[in-house]
Amino acid sequence: MNSASLIDQQANLTLSGLACEFARSLRPLLRRALGGTSTGCVQVDRAGKRRLIRYFAYMVLAVSDALLRADRSDLPTDDERVAIPEGLCPREWRVTDLFRNIEQVQRCLKEEVRAYFSPVSTTVDVHMRAHEIVERTFRAIIEAAIEVQLARQAADVSAAQDRLQKALAALQHTEERLRVATSAAGIGIFEWRGSSRSGVWENRQMYQITGQPEEQGPLTAEQFMALVHPADVDLLLSHFRSSLMSAQHVHVAFRLSRVTDRALRTVEMFGHFRSFVEEDDYIFIGSLSDVTERADAEAKLKDADRRKDIFLATLAHELRNPLAPVRNAAHLLGHDAGNDPAKREWLRNVIERQTGHLAHLIDDLLDVSRITTGKIELRxxxxxxxxxxxxxxxxxxxxxxxxxxxxxxxxxxxxxxxxxxxxxxxxxxxxxxxxxxxxxxxxxxxxxxxxxxxxxxxxxxxxxxxxxxxxxxxxxxxxxxxxxxxxxxxxxxxxxxxxxxxxxxxxxxxxxxxxxxxxxxxxxxxxxxxxxxxxxHEAAHESNGLERRSSARLPILIVDDNVDVAMSLAMILDKHDIRTAHSGEEALQIAETFEPRLVFLDLGLPGISGYEVARRLRARQASSRHLEIVAVSGYGQPEDKVRSASAGCDGHLIKPVDVEALLAVVSRIAASSPSN
The missing domain is CATH 3.30.565.10 (Histidine kinase-like ATPase, C-terminal domain)
Known part of the structure; x- marks a missing residue:
């Protein structure tokens, strides 16, 4: 090759030409760079290769841009910065692998530079400037990558700090809520260390429950067990041992005496064992509640239930006792004993005494009911x-x-x-x-x-x-x-x-x-x-309940669906003109012709009730004749008496009727009768 052609070839090897060469051979250049990359930081899949290609292409284009600017005498300075587009550096890439991949691309470009200037046998300035531009550009790329990584680390640290602060705040709020809840509920919380058998920590409620002065610190296991009632020590220890062996929660109630005043209290313990770092050691975390009032209430309920059972058994016994002699007396009256006046009188006294006892029992039961419901009234x-x-x-x-x-x-x-x-x-x-x-x-x-x-x-x-x-x-x-x-x-x-x-x-x-x-x-x-x-003041009029009896013969109507009751009352009042009725309809029919002066009226009649009978009798009553109606009922509550009075009854007797009270009513009316 002659010198003229060599000079022409050197003139064509420019920085801009090198940039054009990079653009023309970009694909094979990227494939070569990709073949020598470190893929330990990422999973080599299609998405990972695409990210690497984009990043490598960015670096090649950054060098090409620097070459073009240098060819226009616009060389980059040492402090020029390169901005890496968002997303080119995935967060999962490690820094060492990132720098190794950058170095691989830089090596490929340097090889490309040498190959580009290889036709020239002598070194020229443009060749050196090309290497310098590549070095400076990659230095800027590395600095930008470092800044991106530092920014990411700073953001990660900041985010971690934010999460930590939020977690600490949430923990603080949780602890505060727990303190408020345990304080309101009076729950003591404590922590014991197994090896030292010492109290690690107790809250304020724990000190209040045990009576331990707060300035003396948590109770040790020995001090706590010394407070437990001797009869409950084995119970508590057995729960601890079984729970420690089975890793189950502890739940036991026992009694203890407070440190300060030695007051005996019933407490309930919940807790669990947690393994510790040291071998054969543990931490016991538990809660203690003072349940003395609840335990006392439960004991009272059990006692009340026991007494109720005794009462029901006694009631059955007491009700049967008077029935036996009454039944026997009734049997004897129907046989030979009824013919002997002395025996008959004795049997009458037995029946009267025993039925009086039954009435007394019923009155006591009614009084208890009235007292417990607040319905008892004093006259x-x-x-x-x-x-x-x-x-x-x-x-x-x-x-x-x-x-x-x-x-x-x-x-x-x-x-x-x-x-x-x-x-x-x-x-x-x-x-x-x-x-x-x-x-x-x-x-x-x-x-x-x-x-x-x-x-x-x-x-x-x-x-x-x-x-x-x-x-x-x-x-x-x-x-x-x-x-x-x-x-x-x-x-x-x-x-x-x-x-x-x-x-x-x-x-x-x-x-x-x-x-x-x-x-x-x-x-x-x-x-x-x-x-x-x-x-x-002057003494009030004294009376034993027996009014002066009159010999006047009264027309009396006895109304009761119980034939025995009606007939026995008729026999007691046999000196008067007596009629009996066993239903409301029959009573109204008799009253039309009989015109009674006094009516003893059972309120619980079949068909027409006693209340309705009283109202109809009042409606038929002639203005010139006075009629007195006395209700006879097994119900004697104040509201029952008010209801009978509103129906037109003048009095209210409670079954079984006191014979003296009944005779007093008859005597009073007979005494006020005009015929007397």
């Missing part, structure tokens, strides 16, 4: 307390004589008036007397004293009976409590009489108290009631 009036004491003694005399008791009465010399319900006050005294008679053995003594002390009437009923033990004494007025507290069987009754006495006494503004020195030392009940101002 207050000013009366002499001595009347109530006398009435109570009359009601219990038969039972005292049967047991051969000596009843001693130490009465008031002067009247003492109280404002109350005479029948309810008499019920209080009779219930206490009945209790004293039952729990005093045959031949014992019952003393009734009455005195005025500090503007109060004090009635004391004492006996020489079985007495009351010290542990049973605080519970004698509880519902369904029976017996003397010595473990002996009940001597009758439902265990509700004294509870009713306490409620009725307190409703009258008074107090009732029980005293006893123990087994076989007898007992004493003291009832105190406030004196009424009415006592300063």
């Amino acid at each position: 207050r009036e000013a009366f002499d307390i001595r009347q109530a004491v006398d009435h109570a003694l009359e009601m219990t005399t038969a039972a005292a004589l049967q047991r051969h008791h000596d009843i001693v009465r130490l009465p008031l010399d002067d009247p003492a008036y109280i404002d109350g319900d005479p029948s309810r006050i008499a019920q209080i005294f009779s219930n206490v007397l009945d209790n004293a008679i039952k729990y005093t053995d045959h031949g014992g003594r019952v003393v009734v004293r009455a005195a005025v002390v500090d503007r109060q009437v004090c009635v004391t009923i004492s006996d020489t009976g079985t007495g009351i033990t010290a542990d049973a004494l605080p519970h004698v007025f509880d519902l369904f409590v029976q017996g003397s507290g010595h473990g002996e069987e009940s001597r009758g009754g439902l265990g509700i009489g004294l509870s009713v006495c306490k409620t009725l006494t307190e409703m009258h503004g008074g107090t009732i108290a029980a005293r006893s020195e123990g087994r076989n030392k007898g007992s004493e009940f003291e009832i105190r009631l406030p004196i009424s101002e009415a006592g300063k």
Whole structure:
């Protein structure tokens, strides 16, 4: 080759020509560069190859652009920067592999530069400038890649810090909510270390539950176990051992004595074991709740349930007891015993006494129902307390004589008036007397004293009976409590009489108290009631409930669907003109021609009810003739009496009817009769 052609060839080898050569041979150049790349940073798949090709093409074009600018005397300076398009550097690429791939492309371009200038045998400046441009451009590319990586790392660190801050804030909020919740619920939380058997941490509620001073730090395992009730130590330890072996949660309730005041509390523990770094060591994380009130309530419920079962069994027993002699008496009256006047009278007394006992049991049950529902009402009036004491003694005399008791009465010399319900006050005294008679053995003594002390009437009923033990004494007025507290069987009754006495006494503004020195030392009940101002005035009219009886013969209609009830009442009132009816229709038909002066009317009639019968009788009543209607019903609540009165009834008697009360009604009407 001559010198002229060589000079022409050198003139054609320019930087712009090199840039054009790069563009013309871009595809084979990229394939060669791709063949020598490091693919350890990415998964070599179609998408990965496309990303590498785009990145390699970007570098080749950056060098070509620098060559073109240099050919126009616009050389890049050392501080010129290269901007890498977004997405050319995937986040999953490692920095070392990225730089190795950049170096591979740079090597391929340098080889391409050498090949481009190889036809020239001598080194020229343009060749050197081409290598310099390639070096500077790749240095700028590397710096840009480093900046991208640093920016990504900074963004990652910032994002991680943000996530950490959010996590810490969320943890702080969770801990705050947990503190509020545990504080509101009174839950103690603690952490124990197994190897040292020491408390690692406790919250404030834990200190309050155990009574441990907070400044003394958490309790050790030994200190905590020393607080546990001796009877519950084995229970707690067995739960710990079984849970530790089975990796199950601990859930156990036990009793412990607080550190400060030694108060016995019932607590409930939840917790679980967590393995620790050291071998054969663990952390126990648990919670402790004071459930004393709940445990006491559960114990009371169990006791109430037990007493309820006893009460139901006692009720069945007490209801059957009077039925046996009544049935026997009824059998004997139908045979030879009915012909003997003495036996007949004895059997009549048996039936009367036993049915009275049944009525007393039913009254007690109704009183408990009225008291628990708040429906009991007092019919207050000013009366002499001595009347109530006398009435109570009359009601219990038969039972005292049967047991051969000596009843001693130490009465008031002067009247003492109280404002109350005479029948309810008499019920209080009779219930206490009945209790004293039952729990005093045959031949014992019952003393009734009455005195005025500090503007109060004090009635004391004492006996020489079985007495009351010290542990049973605080519970004698509880519902369904029976017996003397010595473990002996009940001597009758439902265990509700004294509870009713306490409620009725307190409703009258008074107090009732029980005293006893123990087994076989007898007992004493003291009832105190406030004196009424009415006592300063003239004594009220006294009455024993029996009105002056008249010999006037009254037309009386007895209406009851129970034939036995109707016929037995007719026999009691056989001195009067009696008609009986067993339905509402029959009663109305009889009343049209009979014109009764007094009607004893059962309210629960079939067909036409007693209420409707009363209304129709009132509608037919002649203005010149007075008719008195007395309701007879097994329902005696205040609302029942209001309903019967609204239907036109003048009175309301409760089944089984007190014969004396019935006769008093008849006597009162007979006494007011014009024919008398």
